[in-house]
Amino acid sequence: MIRPGLLAATLVTLAASSTPVRAVETQYYRYARMEDYQDASFRELILADDGSWRLGPRFEELLADEVAYFSELGDDGRSLLLAGGGSPGKLILFDKGKQRHAPVLTADDLLFSCVETLGTGDWAVGSGPGGVVFRVKDGEAKPFVETGEDFVWDL
Structure with missing residues (x-):
């Protein structure tokens, strides 16, 4: 049998030691105007054609020549x-x-x-x-x- 005082003390301790948490939904931002795509000039991020941000590729020039x-x-x-x-x-x-x-x-x-x-x-x-x-x-x-x-x- 649980004593009423012990139950109350346990509940108060649990309530005092927990922190409130608020869940939010993930937000996605999409852009549809051409200016939004042109403004995306980060060095390592790209704004994809579906409006999402992704890691961008890195390119190094291997060689340059006068061929087509x-x-x-x-x-x-x-x-x-x-x-x-x-x-x-x-x-x-x-x-x-x-x-x-x-x-x-x-x-x-x-x-x-x-x-x-x-x-x-x-x-x-x-x-x-x-x-x-x-x-x-x-x-x-x-x-x-x-x-x-x-x-x-x-x-």
């Missing part, structure tokens, strides 16, 4: 072989360890379409027009195989 676009042709773990499209097209070898890049010297301005590693640190690169497979070695591309086709799309 880059596409990755190959990756052997140590370096990337990139094709720069447009006129003139060019090959660029990017060394991952040194974070440096160098253009690969070719005789003509070609479009490069595919690549394979030859296992020796060299690359075989298909090109067009002309249908020539180049071997990229020591920063220079030399004709390796002439296919007789207009373009080499796969090796």
Whole structure:
């Protein structure tokens, strides 16, 4: 049997030691005007097109060149072989360890379409027009195989 005095003392102690808590709903802010999006100029936050704030991506420039676009042709773990499209097209070898890049010297301005590693640190690169497979070695591309086709799309 619980004594009335002990019950009252326990209730008073519990009431005195607890703090009141008020729950509120999470508020979401959405913006619909173009000015709201343009004003979001935080360095690490972005205002997404649905009106929500998110962590923004961080970008570092790897390389800059006068080509219209880059596409990755190959990756052997140590370096990337990139094709720069447009006129003139060019090959660029990017060394991952040194974070440096160098253009690969070719005789003509070609479009490069595919690549394979030859296992020796060299690359075989298909090109067009002309249908020539180049071997990229020591920063220079030399004709390796002439296919007789207009373009080499796969090796």
